Amino acid sequence: MSDVKKIALIPGDGIGKEIVPVAWEVVKKATALKLESKVFDLGAERYLATGEVFPEEIKEELKGFDAVFLGALGDPRVKPGVLERGILLTLRFEFDQFANLRPMKLYREDLTPLKNLKQLDVMFFRENTEDLYIGAGGILKKGTPDEVALQELVQTRKGVERIVRLAFEWAKKEGRRKVTLIDKSNVLTYAHDLWQRVFWEVASDYPELEANHLLVDAAAMKMVLAPETLDVVVTTNMFGDILTDLGAAVCGGLGLAASGNINPDGLSMFEPVHGSAPDIAGKNIANPLAAVLAGGMMLDHLGDSLGAKLIDDAVSFVLNEHQVTPDLGGSLTTTEVGKALEAYLEERR
Numbered sequence: 001m002s003d004v005k006k007i008a009l010i011p012g013d014g015i016g017k018e019i020v021p022v023a024w025e026v027v028k029k030a031t032a033l034k035l036e037s038k039v040f041d042l043g044a045e046r047y048l049a050t051g052e053v054f055p056e057e058i059k060e061e062l063k064g065f066d067a068v069f070l071g072a073l074g075d076p077r078v079k080p081g082v083l084e085r086g087i088l089l090t091l092r093f094e095f096d097q098f099a100n101l102r103p104m105k106l107y108r109e110d111l112t113p114l115k116n117l118k119q120l121d122v123m124f125f126r127e128n129t130e131d132l133y134i135g136a137g138g139i140l141k142k143g144t145p146d147e148v149a150l151q152e153l154v155q156t157r158k159g160v161e162r163i164v165r166l167a168f169e170w171a172k173k174e175g176r177r178k179v180t181l182i183d184k185s186n187v188l189t190y191a192h193d194l195w196q197r198v199f200w201e202v203a204s205d206y207p208e209l210e211a212n213h214l215l216v217d218a219a220a221m222k223m224v225l226a227p228e229t230l231d232v233v234v235t236t237n238m239f240g241d242i243l244t245d246l247g248a249a250v251c252g253g254l255g256l257a258a259s260g261n262i263n264p265d266g267l268s269m270f271e272p273v274h275g276s277a278p279d280i281a282g283k284n285i286a287n288p289l290a291a292v293l294a295g296g297m298m299l300d301h302l303g304d305s306l307g308a309k310l311i312d313d314a315v316s317f318v319l320n321e322h323q324v325t326p327d328l329g330g331s332l333t334t335t336e337v338g339k340a341l342e343a344y345l346e347e348r349r
């Protein structure tokens with residue numbers, strides 16, 4: 001097997017086109033891996049010019065890559081959902097990226113809106129392929145007073161077990177102390193009973209790790225009142241969707257929120273959580289740090305934990321030096337933040 005890692009770059013739309021090139025330079029500077037990249041022009045321009053969202057031949061070609069690094073999708077000229085569903089969700093589902101990893105890490109004390117929070121380093125494992133997101137259901141008598149809408153929640157043992165096991169495995173590998181299941185098992189007595197049974201079965205294989213459980217309503221309060229009591233969290237697609245955005249807000253907002261969509265045996269995708277931000281696109285003021293941190297997660301996934309750590313340190317450095325874009329109170333451009341990160345890495349490597 002070749003030791004070159006092939007990365008598919010999908011800058012996408014809006015600020016995605018500005019942050020991906022900047023983040024990619026930082027990733028290359030941080031890693032000892034040999035990386036090879038190819039840019040895919042998926043997104044609004046292609047759709048508007050050709051009507052194509054995600055051509056079959058590109059899906060086929062992506063199978064030959066080691067990871068996808070994506071910027072953002074969505075454009076005011078395209079109906080909402082066409083690009084997001086057609087590209088992002090297609091990638092997640094067709095490549096079975098069943099684990100959505102969302103770190104909740106505080107890089108600088110004053111970035112949190114919470115009082116008295118000094119430190120935070122929590123990892124969320126959000127199930128990414130089941131639950132209310134599979135599109136099962138329907139509408140009867142649409143538009144009439146008798147209208148009925150059904151949206152069905154589906155969980156499979158295989159689907160639950162693989163995300164729970166991944167969370168425990170990761171916690172063990174990273175030397176973490178605790179894994180928490182967040183669910184609503186007191187009300188969703190079928191689907192979340194399955195989560196309960198699987199979680200405690202898997203937990204028994206990891207006696208070195210503490211395992212505990214929170215109901216989602218209590219968890220939401222805890223994330224604001226005492227987030228530092230969490231360590232590794234595993235939760236459903238729906239709850240993870242909401243709680244991880246709460247987590248992003250607690251740690252300084254969208255400009256710093258990164259994510260990985262993982263298939264440990266297949267093609268994984270790394271992206272910032274934010275969207276294409278059309279209001280600031282083209283101005284070279286988008287914060288590239290979320291994309292850079294997603295790049296760090298990608299390096300970790302590809303086996304370069306040192307590179308990932310260097311990226312984390314570099315982000316801490318620019319934040320502490322206030323070398324940041326206007327959204328974080330700085331006056332640097334996107335490219336200047338990239339250069340500051342590169343300069344730091346140049347010294348460290």
Ligand code: ATP
Pocket residue numbers: 015073074254255273274275276277278279280285286287288290327
């Ligand atoms: P989507 O629906 O795809 O999430 P959106 O425009 O509704 O797109 P985002 O693009 O995620 O939402 O972001 C909302 C706002 O937050 C943006 O309009 C922008 O002002 C700000 N924002 C988001 N990401 C960044 C970033 N990386 N740097 C600076 N500001 C950002």
